[in-house]
Amino acid sequence: xxxxxxxxxxxxxxxxxxxxxxxxxxxxxxxxxxxxxxxxxxxxxxxxxxxxxxxxxxxxxxxxxxxxxxxxxxxxxxxxxxxxxxxxxxxxxxxxxxxxxxxxxxxxxxxxxxxxxxxxxxxxxxxxxxxxxxxxxxxxxxxxxxxxxxxxxxxxxxxxxxxxxxxxxxxxxxxxxxxxxxxxxxxxxxxxxxxxxxxxxxxxxxxxx
DNA sequence: AATCGGATTAACT
DNA sequence: GTTAATCCGATTC
Numbered sequence: 001x002x003x004x005x006x007x008x009x010x011x012x013x014x015x016x017x018x019x020x021x022x023x024x025x026x027x028x029x030x031x032x033x034x035x036x037x038x039x040x041x042x043x044x045x046x047x048x049x050x051x052x053x054x055x056x057x058x059x060x061x062x063x064x065x066x067x068x069x070x071x072x073x074x075x076x077x078x079x080x081x082x083x084x085x086x087x088x089x090x091x092x093x094x095x096x097x098x099x100x101x102x103x104x105x106x107x108x109x110x111x112x113x114x115x116x117x118x119x120x121x122x123x124x125x126x127x128x129x130x131x132x133x134x135x136x137x138x139x140x141x142x143x144x145x146x147x148x149x150x151x152x153x154x155x156x157x158x159x160x161x162x163x164x165x166x167x168x169x170x171x172x173x174x175x176x177x178x179x180x181x182x183x184x185x186x187x188x189x190x191x192x193x194x195x196x197x198x199x200x201x202x203x204x205x206x207x208x209x
Numbered sequence: 210a211a212t213c214g215g216a217t218t219a220a221c222t
Numbered sequence: 223g224t225t226a227a228t229c230c231g232a233t234t235c
Contacts, residue, residue, distance in 0.1 A: 180215085
């Protein structure tokens with residue numbers, strides 16, 4: 001199924017991804033993940049994973065069958081399976097061989113909510129459709145079959161595009177979630193004050209986020 | 210060949 | 223806040 005973009009929606013170019021994931025990640029905020037069946041959502045929370053320099057990254061210990069996509073061309077989708085039931089979606093970054101990427105953690109559903117709702121039966125409200133990495137993948141129908149899909153050419157009917165909305169000038173940055181190593185690296189970004197983000201949104205007393 | 214534990218979620222108390 | 227669910231890649235034996 002060919003991806004037809006609405007007027008004004010343009011795929012992010014290959015060069016956008018060819019940088020360090022900590023540089024790409026905040027600039028993915030407010031971009032749109034779109035599928036050929038019309039489903040689309042605005043990316044509001046992301047996390048960077050930096051390959052061999054990042055003990056929390058799947059790619060830290062080198063290339064394997066599971067993470068091979070991460071070591072390929074930037075701008076492709078790296079999809080992994082975890083906890084026996086969840087899929088995670090990442091945009092591959094950097095240069096070929098580096099194994100870096102950005103995990104898409106949360107999304108504000110924009111289009112095709114009627115398709116997403118039956119896929120997310122546990123979501124009582126629409127804001128629960130994609131406010132977590134596993135939920136986002138489930139709502140968008142992303143499984144292992146999409147591992148390696150090109151987000152620039154949309155060869156498998158999935159892309160990340162800009163609708164002209166810029167990333168937030170001052171995104172909220174904080175520690176990553178759900179990992180046990182290198183937790184201290186402030187490599188999670190989200191759109192300030194956005195309700196469609198995962199995890200704890202409320203700053204700790206005296207905190208800065 | 211067997212075990213370990215995870216880039217999570219949902220349903221509990 | 224706690225925990226079960228559930229699979230498979232990675233690591234260990």
